[in-house]
Amino acid sequence: MPAEAPSLVPLSRGQLATARHLLPPERPGPMIAQHLLGTGNGSCLADRWPAPRALLVETGGNWTLAGDPGALDPAAVAGRVAGFVEAPAAFEPLLGAAVGELHEWPRVVFVLEAPGDPPPEHRGAAQVRRLGPGDAGSLAGLGSETDWIASTWGGPEGLAASGTGWGAFSERRLVAVSCPFFVGAAYEDLGVATEPGFRGLGLSTACAAAVCEDVRRRGRVPSWTTSPDNTASLRVAAKLGFRLQRRDRLLVADVPVPEPAGSPPQP
Numbered sequence: 001m002p003a004e005a006p007s008l009v010p011l012s013r014g015q016l017a018t019a020r021h022l023l024p025p026e027r028p029g030p031m032i033a034q035h036l037l038g039t040g041n042g043s044c045l046a047d048r049w050p051a052p053r054a055l056l057v058e059t060g061g062n063w064t065l066a067g068d069p070g071a072l073d074p075a076a077v078a079g080r081v082a083g084f085v086e087a088p089a090a091f092e093p094l095l096g097a098a099v100g101e102l103h104e105w106p107r108v109v110f111v112l113e114a115p116g117d118p119p120p121e122h123r124g125a126a127q128v129r130r131l132g133p134g135d136a137g138s139l140a141g142l143g144s145e146t147d148w149i150a151s152t153w154g155g156p157e158g159l160a161a162s163g164t165g166w167g168a169f170s171e172r173r174l175v176a177v178s179c180p181f182f183v184g185a186a187y188e189d190l191g192v193a194t195e196p197g198f199r200g201l202g203l204s205t206a207c208a209a210a211v212c213e214d215v216r217r218r219g220r221v222p223s224w225t226t227s228p229d230n231t232a233s234l235r236v237a238a239k240l241g242f243r244l245q246r247r248d249r250l251l252v253a254d255v256p257v258p259e260p261a262g263s264p265p266q267p
Helices: 014-016 032-039 089-098 133-138 149-152 156-162 203-217 229-240
Strands: 010-012 043-046 054-059 062-067 083-087 102-111 126-130 166-171 173-182 187-194 221-226 243-253
Touching: 014 043, 032 043, 032 054, 032 062, 032 173, 062 089, 062 203, 089 102, 089 243, 126 229, 133 149, 133 156, 133 166, 133 173, 149 156, 149 173, 149 187, 166 203, 173 203, 187 203, 203 221, 203 229, 221 229
Parallel strands: 062 083, 187 221
Antiparallel strands: 010 043, 043 054, 054 062, 083 243, 102 221, 102 243, 126 166, 166 173, 173 187
């Protein structure tokens, strides 16, 4: 008889909270485990329960791996982890053995320590306002380049119900969105997405500025994570007053490394 494949144990949100000593301290940028703990959106796997030694936490296709990589069998990880992975270098051999393709994606992380200057007025007649439960349909109607914005909230209904997003509407069409993409205890990392044809009008900046104000009212610090070649995202961060906190990287497992919005297709 062939040996039974090793398995991982699903943990509840409450169980993850008791194992949070395995997680690194919170810092600006991807806060996958903190987002699950704070909002309930995502899932967690462990090598065993009780007394787990390693955790795999996911939200919206984003993963964090924490604890002892030696406690995980590559066969148990294979077929489970796909997407964008935050993990110490010690996990790279495990991932290399478990996934088909593994790439590195450079990232830059910014923080808004002090309120910046008010952003310039957006151009055009778009209306910028807070999104609510009635906007789930508008979020569901976003195109393939922008619909990722709701992924860490469980989809359009979750983001709409959270009340944390701001959107720009051209007539009745939602054309730009910003929201806290990851929510931690001390930081909230912003996401922003604008539909093709409505970029360069200041809509992302206007939506993100409103989200930053909300984050500050909640007693947290806004952070902003992007790639060093995403000039549009870097411009918005600069307009809002974000300052570089660190250079980092994510591992990209079995999915394409994203191109900046509006980039020409690669050959």
